[in-house]
Amino acid sequence: MTVEAKLSIAGLEKSFVGRKVVSVDRLEIGRHGIEGLIGPNGAGKTTLMGLITRKLKADAGTLIYRPGGTEIDLRQMSMDQVARAGLVKTNQVIQDFETLSIRDSLRLALAPAEREQFWTVFTKRRKRDAVEAEIDEILSHFPFENPNGDARSAGEKKLLDIIRCLLLKPKVLLMDEPTAGLPDDLTRAVMTLVQKKVAEEDLKVFIIEHDLDLIWDYCAHVNFLADGRLLCSGTPQEVKDHPVVVEKYMGVVDV
Numbered sequence: 001m002t003v004e005a006k007l008s009i010a011g012l013e014k015s016f017v018g019r020k021v022v023s024v025d026r027l028e029i030g031r032h033g034i035e036g037l038i039g040p041n042g043a044g045k046t047t048l049m050g051l052i053t054r055k056l057k058a059d060a061g062t063l064i065y066r067p068g069g070t071e072i073d074l075r076q077m078s079m080d081q082v083a084r085a086g087l088v089k090t091n092q093v094i095q096d097f098e099t100l101s102i103r104d105s106l107r108l109a110l111a112p113a114e115r116e117q118f119w120t121v122f123t124k125r126r127k128r129d130a131v132e133a134e135i136d137e138i139l140s141h142f143p144f145e146n147p148n149g150d151a152r153s154a155g156e157k158k159l160l161d162i163i164r165c166l167l168l169k170p171k172v173l174l175m176d177e178p179t180a181g182l183p184d185d186l187t188r189a190v191m192t193l194v195q196k197k198v199a200e201e202d203l204k205v206f207i208i209e210h211d212l213d214l215i216w217d218y219c220a221h222v223n224f225l226a227d228g229r230l231l232c233s234g235t236p237q238e239v240k241d242h243p244v245v246v247e248k249y250m251g252v253v254d255v
């Protein structure tokens with residue numbers, strides 16, 4: 001049985017100052033748990049994500065999002081509406097939370113679920129305990145210097161942003177080089193959390209990375225973009241073995 005894609009892209013085009021940087025005929029995202037988007041610098045990967053989240057306006061093409069039973073035409077929606085519909089990108093909102101402690105940022109990310117619960121003191125308290133337990137669980141895997149204070153380093157801010165986005169319970173999470181600048185052990189901890197959420201929730205992840213080992217290890221399906229075009233898609237092995245990928249990317253020193 002073919003799983004229906006969460007996102008269907010067709011004929012998507014974007015030019016900057018007369019130069020076409022994205023030209024994707026067809027791309028289906030969200031049939032697999034964790035999917036990768038790779039390609040050389042300047043290939044158009046970040047621009048493609050910007051078009052999906054509506055940060056950027058496409059020149060042409062369609063973007064259909066299927067969070068549940070319904071189909072949403074993303075071209076009709078603002079960036080805020082897209083995020084509220086469960087299509088979330090990491091690295092967007094971190095500044096808004098800089099005045100909050102790490103623990104409060106995580107509480108806030110978990111808050112929308114709380115509002116849906118029954119409004120009795122007893123259940124609210126149980127819910128609160130559950131939220132605190134979830135936060136403790138997360139913090140046990142991510143050694144922030146001071147969880148009751150602010151995120152300090154750029155690495156801590158990045159980590160907090162990723163964790164917050166995951167706690168918002170998105171349907172599709174777009175991650176643009178999420179682990180760049182993080183040490184290896186934290187990269188693995190982040191990806192383990194991503195895998196756990198994908199396994200437990202109705203979540204699909206689309207991830208841009210230059211760290212190819214991470215892509216091969218965690219992605220079930222990989223897309224290769226070059227000069228704005230999708231050159232190939234398939235399993236990590238299929239993409240690794242593709243002659244154009246080998247020539248255009250794997251041989252390049254600066255990846």
Ligand SMILES: Nc1ncnc2c1ncn2[C@@H]1O[C@H](COP(=O)(O)OP(=O)(O)OP(=O)(O)O)[C@@H](O)[C@H]1O
Pocket residue numbers: 016017021039040041042043044045046047048
């Ligand atoms: N706002 C903009 N105005 C003009 N040109 C832009 C703009 N944003 C991106 N570009 C250009 O579009 C092309 C694609 O950029 P994009 O950032 O999408 O590439 P990328 O694949 O994410 O690269 P990297 O791997 O280096 O992050 C590049 O040539 C870039 O210089």
Ligand SMILES: [Mg+2]
Pocket residue numbers: 045046047176
């Ligand atoms: Mg980029």
